[in-house]
Amino acid sequence: xxxxxxxxxxxxxxxxxxxxxxxxxxxxxxxxxxxxxxxxxxxxxxxxxxxxxxxxxxxxxxxxxxxxxxxxxxxxxxxxxxxxxxxxxxxxxxxxxxxxxxxxxxxxxxxxxxxxxxxxxxxxxxxxxxxxxxxxxxxxxxxxxxxxxxxxxxxxxxxxxxxxxxxxxxxxxxxxxxxxxxxxxxxxxxxxxxxxxxxxxxxxxxxxxxxxxxxxxxxxxxxxxxxxxxxxxxxxxxxxxxxx
Ligand code: 9D3
Numbered sequence: 001x002x003x004x005x006x007x008x009x010x011x012x013x014x015x016x017x018x019x020x021x022x023x024x025x026x027x028x029x030x031x032x033x034x035x036x037x038x039x040x041x042x043x044x045x046x047x048x049x050x051x052x053x054x055x056x057x058x059x060x061x062x063x064x065x066x067x068x069x070x071x072x073x074x075x076x077x078x079x080x081x082x083x084x085x086x087x088x089x090x091x092x093x094x095x096x097x098x099x100x101x102x103x104x105x106x107x108x109x110x111x112x113x114x115x116x117x118x119x120x121x122x123x124x125x126x127x128x129x130x131x132x133x134x135x136x137x138x139x140x141x142x143x144x145x146x147x148x149x150x151x152x153x154x155x156x157x158x159x160x161x162x163x164x165x166x167x168x169x170x171x172x173x174x175x176x177x178x179x180x181x182x183x184x185x186x187x188x189x190x191x192x193x194x195x196x197x198x199x200x201x202x203x204x205x206x207x208x209x210x211x212x213x214x215x216x217x218x219x220x221x222x223x224x225x226x227x228x229x230x231x232x233x234x235x236x237x238x239x240x241x242x243x244x
Contacts (some may be wrong), residue, residue, distance in 0.1 A: 001155060002032045002081065002106040004074040005144055006067065008049065008113050010035035012141045022149060025158040033148070034074065038062075041069040050114050059115035067110060067121050074108055081106030082127040084147065086140030087116060090129035093147065097130070101147070102154035109147060111140030173226035175219055177210040212236055217244065 005013065013035055017023065025031040039047045043065075050060040071083060082104050091097070101107060110117070110126065122129055132143045152158050154165050180191040194206045212235055215222050223236070 001030070001102070001104070001151070002034070002078045003109065003148055003151070004034040004036060004078050004081065004106070005109045005111065005148075006036045006038050006070045006074065007111040007141055007144070008038050009111075009139070009141055010037050013145065016145050017148070021158060022152050024160075025152045025155055028157060030155045030158055031152055034077070036070055036074055038066055038070055041066040041073065043069075053115070057115075061115055062112060062117040062121070064118040064121045067117065068125060071108060071110070071125055078106040078108060080104075081108045083108045083110065083125055084128045084130055085110045085112065085117065085122055085126040086131075086143040086147070087112055087122070087129050088131050088136065089116075090131035093130050093132045093143075093150070095150070097128075098147070098150040099154055102151045107147075107151070109140075109144040111144050113139040173222055174211045175214040175222070177207040177214065208232070209235055213239065213244070 007013070013033075017026070017033055022031065022033075026033065038049055042048055049062055049066050051063050053059070053061050075081065082101075084101075084107055086109060110121070130143070130147065132146050137143060159165060180195060184191050184196070192206070194202050197203070212232055215226065216236060216239065228236075
């Protein structure tokens with residue numbers, strides 16, 4: 001998969017993309033990333049990328065022409081790519097959307113700065129507008145890194161044989177159960193006995209129940225869409241009766 005990123009801050013990506021899974025995916029030829037300085041697509045002496053909003057208001061907007069020129073240029077080497085604008089007004093990024101992206105031949109990620117981009121860029125040049133959540137970032141760059149990270153994990157061969165993206169949390173719509181490693185006692189806290197028992201059926205039952213507890217406490221919204229068995233439902237109602 002080819003991912004081109006259009007940004008005023010290409011250097012922000014250098015550290016994160018040179019480590020770990022994203023680095024390995026590039027080294028293995030599964031992922032190719034192109035970084036493009038938006039200012040290189042301006043034509044005026046001052047290399048202007050922003051302008052004031054029509055109708056007034058605080059701050060500056062990104063001008064459409066440099067973004068349009070960047071997309072046209074980058075498309076020559078990524079012809080079937082979908083264009084994704086990172087914006088606080090976008091649809092929330094989800095594992096499902098990441099899966100959709102990972103099956104595409106290419107992506108062109110547009111990182112906004114200032115108060116946002118001219119609406120005509122979004123409506124005529126972008127296939128998706130994506131937000132990574134309800135909090136304020138300084139621009140689209142960190143959001144683009146999140147998209148690259150989550151999409152890369154889904155590329156066949158990116159994770160290696162010890163781990164499969166299919167085992168990841170959210171595959172059944174619940175939070176993961178708590179996990180423990182050595183030592184058996186840490187700061188006076190022991191590892192739950194059941195995990196030392198060697199009884200794999202009991203361990204599986206305990207983990208499922210702990211997943212349900214964690215989800216009910218921290219992300220009750222997920223229970224509405226999680227795939228739950230009758231046993232899961234009866235455990236949750238017993239929990240509720242006992243006041244968790
Ligand atoms: C005052 C209104 N703000 C919109 C909610 C202005 C504004 C804040 C932050 C405009 C742009 C930005 C920069 N953020 C992004 O470009 C961004 C973002 C984010 O802030 N949160 C979550 N996902 C994303 S994706 C891109």
